[in-house]
Amino acid sequence: MDFKIAVIKGDGVGPEIVDEGLKVLDKIAQKYNHKFEYTNVLGGGAAIDVTGEPLPKESLDTCKASDAVLLGAVGGPKWDNIESSKRPEKGLLALRSGLGLFVNLRPATMHESIKEASPLRADIVEKGVDFVVVRELTGGIYFGERKTGVENGVEFAYDVEKYDENEIRRIGKKAFETAMIRNKKLTCVDKANVLDSSKLWRKVLNELAKDYPEVELSYMYVDNAAMQLVKDPSQFDVIVTNNIFGDIISDEASMITGSIGMLPSASVRGDDFGMYEPIHGSAPDIAGQNVVNPIATILSVAMMLRYSFKLEEEAKAIETAVTNVLNAGYRTKDIYNGVGEVVGTKEMGDLIAKEI
Ligand SMILES: NC(=O)C1=CN([C@@H]2O[C@H](COP(=O)(O)OP(=O)(O)OC[C@H]3O[C@@H](n4cnc5c(N)ncnc54)[C@H](O)[C@@H]3O)[C@@H](O)[C@H]2O)C=CC1
Ligand SMILES: CC(C)CC(=O)C(=O)O
Ligand SMILES: [Mg+2]
16 A cells, blocks of 8 residues: 655654664565655754744645654754744644644553663562553643743743643543553543642543443542652553643653653544654754664554554564564663663664564
8 A cells, every 4th residue: 555654854863763764664565565655854953954944834734745744853952042932842842733633642561571671670560561641742831821021020931731621521532542442441640639720631531431431540640650650650551641741751651661762652633644753852962873772763653554554464563573673682772781782773773674
């Protein structure tokens, strides 16, 4: 089958990891007789350098006209002092919002063979790590009203966390549906002891729960959740949460599985379209050194095949190839902890593509 993919390599390690994702896609195309048509699209700092804008209209239009988007990461010190509405990260937010991608699925799964890379104690890891963070992606404080100014000679700044019931209901439904196809356990992570917005989340989720009687719904304050994640991650199945808490706890979740370089994500909206992106950033500290772990991006490609293209067998082929390569002892630097052989970014991509 033929699929159009918009490719945003972005900044820092973005081009390196996306190249490995495309290498794997090419292998899938060859083996399963598909045609993936790639269109390179400018986004983030790379777009600012050429056009002055982090998300030129043409880029958004190309993404809209595609079947899916593959994104590396954006941002870096070069653009850190730009006015906040023009920063690379604003381009990414505008992309997610412009494409209507209100759901971000971030599965945290422990690969057995890299357990030693987890900073958690062996007896904790032994109990298993297999949960998914369902993060709201186009609302909340990252999109709320913000202002910086001076009042009575004193500088101030604020950012507003605002959700309406419809925004909560649609992400809530997605979370319950996700729980239904997993272990039917849903934890809403919030700060309802302080925030009115969290109280509205609870009201809407309690209403939704009536439509999903099989799902066990519970609530946990985000500070406790941050602690419980490292105390016993096996207690979680599906976590639903707002944009900012989901951003933060998924980085924590990734490290539990060994590295931030391992966690893929799918940014979706309920139809077949989606943007697929590793959860990490542009890692400028390691860019251009052939050391960045490409597995989060490669697993994001697998999510693309599964969710947008309905190619389950091909998605599984990628996931199995990743598992086999890790089982064979190959490690990028971030997941090496004394066991196995260290390989570079390109070599890891080659090994996975060869294994398909
Ligand atoms: N989706 C995106 O485009 C995101 C962009 N950013 C941007 O990225 C830039 C750097 O942000 P940071 O806070 O440093 O977060 P980061 O996720 O880029 O890096 C945090 C740490 O993890 C390491 N790391 C990240 N991905 C890795 C991988 N695949 N393999 C091995 N090590 C990896 C980095 O080297 C760094 O030490 C900033 O400009 C930030 O705004 C941050 C998060 C997401
Ligand atoms: C621009 C940021 C919100 C990106 C980020 O940290 C993320 O989505 O994980
Ligand atoms: Mg993040």
